[in-house]
Each structure stands twice: as structure tokens, then as C-alpha cells.
Amino acid sequence: MATNQPGDQLLYELRAREAWSQRDYEKARVIAGQAVDLALQDDNQVAWWNMAFFQAECFREEGAVEESVKVAELLRAHPLTDQSPALAARVLTLLGIGLQGIGQLPSAVDAARNAVDLAARDNAPRELLINALRALIATLAESDQVGEAWNECLVLAALITTDTSSQISGKAYWVIGNVAFLRQEVADGAKYHRLAAAHLSPNNDLDLWARFNRASAAKRLAAGVVDAETLECIERAETASSIVGGNDRDQLELSLTRAHWLVLTGQLNAAVKRLKPICADSTILASQTAGEANLLLGRALAGRGDDIEAMNYLDAAKANFIQSGAHDRAAHVAELIESLMQPESTTT
Structure with missing residues (x-):
């Protein structure tokens, strides 16, 4: 029986993340699964947790949202998650997004709200709280709780500083703009989506650029905004999508x-x-x-x-x-x- 070498775990992880960077999410998930199995054999709980979380993210990107939720539920029940508010916040954010994706909106709101509570604790990374708030705002908005979503948007906007990474800022402005459009505040919606566009570069992540433009167009249309800028968003999304697939x-x-x-x-x-x-x-x-x-x-x-x-x-x-x-x-x-x-x- 072959024994695992000390560097095998790291090699699998590097290969999985390389496949992710090439947008081959199925390959990334399969390699991450091999890393999960190896971690189980070695009783390496930290490596198991990291690669299982990565698997859940791959499932989400593949559109297999139910599978992503199943892995997130496993992670939520893991002892390491219980011991770390930061890990719990990450899992609950992922779970909230997944539950929203399969249409379980009340449960999605609960998971995202718990993630925000955990991420708001002292010494937690600001990015963790921003991501949790984005999930909570999205689930509240989808649940027709637009007023409460907007209150959380004001909290989120105050967290964005010049030190916040461009992509994180862009995603935050994106969700704030979404809610503004749902409130029929068209000028605010357009303002925040222009800020998002300024922070999200098609050169850095063309897939994200496609999804942002599609979502921006969808929220404009939901607000009844039928103008040239809305059509441009649709066309940019279609052009980017034709390149990256999805x-x-x-x-x-x-x-x-x-x-x-x-x-x-x-x-x-x-x-x-x-x-x-x-x-x-x-x-x-x-x-x-x-x-x-x-x-x-x-x-x-x-x-x-x-x-x-x-x-x-x-x-x-x-x-x-x-x-x-x-x-x-x-x-x-x-x-x-x-x-x-x-x-x-x-x-x-």
C-alpha cells in the first residue's frame, strides 16, 4: 500500500487552485476531492476543512448549488468551525449564498445574518464582514425585505475604505446598487453600479464582469429603466459571456x-x-x-x-x-x- 508523501497535500491544493485560476471548476473540484480524501487518510483536519470549503466553492461556480449547500452543511457541523468564529462566518456566508441559490430564502437570511454577527466580532478581518453583509443584503432583497436590506447597505458602505481591495469594493457597490434599484432609487442605483464598474475590471475577471453587467441590467429592468445604458449592460454581459462561457x-x-x-x-x-x-x-x-x-x-x-x-x-x-x-x-x-x-x- 502506497504511503502519502509529506508534500502530496500541498501539491493537490496547488493543482486545484491552478485549475480554478483557469476557470476549469470541474477539474478544480475533482482535484480538491482527492485532497480531501488524502487529508482524511492523514487525519489532517485543517487540510480537510480548507479543501472541502474549496470544493463547495467549485460546486457553486459550476452551478451545482445543491451540492455546494450539502458540503457547506458538513463544514458547519465540523469541530474546527465550532472553535473559530471566523471559519463559522465563512461557512455561513457560503451557506447563505447557496440557500438563496436554491430558493430557500428564509433559511438563507438566517445563515447570512448569523455570519454577519460572527464576522462583526473584535479582530475579525474587515473583508469577512463585508462578504457576510453582501450575502445578507442579497438574501434580504430577494426575500422582499428591501427596507432592511437598505439599512444593511448603509452599514456596508461605511466599511469600504481606500484600503479595501478593488474587487471587494466593486462587489460591495454592486449589491448596494441592486437594492437602490429595488427601492426605485434609480439615480442611486446607477451611481453605485458605476462605482462597481469602476472597481471591477474585465481584464482581471471577465466572468465576474459578465455577471455584474447581467445583474446590473436585470435590476435596471426591474426598476423599469429601459435606456441605452441598460442595453449596454446587456450587450457587455452577452459579449463577455460568449468568451468565458459560464x-x-x-x-x-x-x-x-x-x-x-x-x-x-x-x-x-x-x-x-x-x-x-x-x-x-x-x-x-x-x-x-x-x-x-x-x-x-x-x-x-x-x-x-x-x-x-x-x-x-x-x-x-x-x-x-x-x-x-x-x-x-x-x-x-x-x-x-x-x-x-x-x-x-x-x-x-
Whole structure:
């Protein structure tokens, strides 16, 4: 039986991180899994923890969010996590993002809030708190708790200094801008997203640049902002995505953003054509995002007079929002369904 050499663990870790840097997340995850197995054989708990966490991040980047959540849950129960508030904050931040990604919004908020509480302790790295706050703000906003999300945005903005790394600052401004748009504060939303764009360089991380521009466009469209700057965001995201690829979920969300633009600009036939395959494949999306897709398709169909077909998609949207815990959006869809039923009831 072959024995493990002292440098094997480090070699696996270096190879995994090299694959990550080349955006080969599947390869990175497989190598990290080998490192996890080796750490178990050697009873090296620290190495196991680090590589298992890295595995969870790889799963997330691959779009396998449920798998990422499973590993994060294992890490949360590990003795090392119990012993370190900083490690616990990292795990709970990862878990909050993952739970949001699979549409478990109340649990996502709880995990992210606990991460913030742990990261706010004395001597914790500021970056840890910034990342935890970003997760909490995103989960609150997705849960329709926009007022509370904005309060946390004010805390986050105060943490950004000239010493904060450019990418960390960019991601923070990004989430603050998202919430401003949700509050219909369009000028503030645009301001913070321009700050984010100034800190996030396509030369440093083209994939992140694609995701930022897609998200910026999505939040602008949600606020009803249909202008040249919004279209530029969509086109930048599509161009960057065509270069870096991205997982199936990323591609579907980008297509959904373009479809939203088509709906708001009155191109209903083109919107329906794009939205039907998105809704058919929506099981790979978070349930609240699937709800947005079904809602858009219902609106587009109703807009061109296909009320009966529209009702089917609006019913699906309502169910998606209820499942994820986005009750305000579910209530909004219920009102749309009622308004579509109203003309029928008045003629009978």
C-alpha cells in the first residue's frame, strides 16, 4: 500500500487552485476531492476543512448549488468551525449564498445574518464582514425585505475604505446598487453600479464582469429603466459571456435578462419565443428566478391577448414565489391573475 508523501497535500491544493485560476471548476473540484480524501487518510483536519470549503466553492461556480449547500452543511457541523468564529462566518456566508441559490430564502437570511454577527466580532478581518453583509443584503432583497436590506447597505458602505481591495469594493457597490434599484432609487442605483464598474475590471475577471453587467441590467429592468445604458449592460454581459462561457444557470439567467428587455420594449413575440425554453428548463434556476421567468412569460402572453395561456404561467410564477418565501411577489402575481379574470367575470 502506497504511503502519502509529506508534500502530496500541498501539491493537490496547488493543482486545484491552478485549475480554478483557469476557470476549469470541474477539474478544480475533482482535484480538491482527492485532497480531501488524502487529508482524511492523514487525519489532517485543517487540510480537510480548507479543501472541502474549496470544493463547495467549485460546486457553486459550476452551478451545482445543491451540492455546494450539502458540503457547506458538513463544514458547519465540523469541530474546527465550532472553535473559530471566523471559519463559522465563512461557512455561513457560503451557506447563505447557496440557500438563496436554491430558493430557500428564509433559511438563507438566517445563515447570512448569523455570519454577519460572527464576522462583526473584535479582530475579525474587515473583508469577512463585508462578504457576510453582501450575502445578507442579497438574501434580504430577494426575500422582499428591501427596507432592511437598505439599512444593511448603509452599514456596508461605511466599511469600504481606500484600503479595501478593488474587487471587494466593486462587489460591495454592486449589491448596494441592486437594492437602490429595488427601492426605485434609480439615480442611486446607477451611481453605485458605476462605482462597481469602476472597481471591477474585465481584464482581471471577465466572468465576474459578465455577471455584474447581467445583474446590473436585470435590476435596471426591474426598476423599469429601459435606456441605452441598460442595453449596454446587456450587450457587455452577452459579449463577455460568449468568451468565458459560464454554466447553464448563468446562460439561462442572461437569456432571461434579454427577454425582460424584449418585454419592456414591446417585442412580445420575440420575448415569448425566448421565454418558453427558459421556463421549460427553469428547474436549474432558483425558485424565485423561475418565478420571474414565468411571470415575464405570463405578462408577454397577456400583452398579446393570450390570456388563458398566460394564466398557466402566472399560476406557476405564484407557486415559485410562495415556494421560495418571496410572498410580496406572490401577492403581486395573484393581483395580476385576478385582473386577467376580471373581464371574464363581468361578461358572464
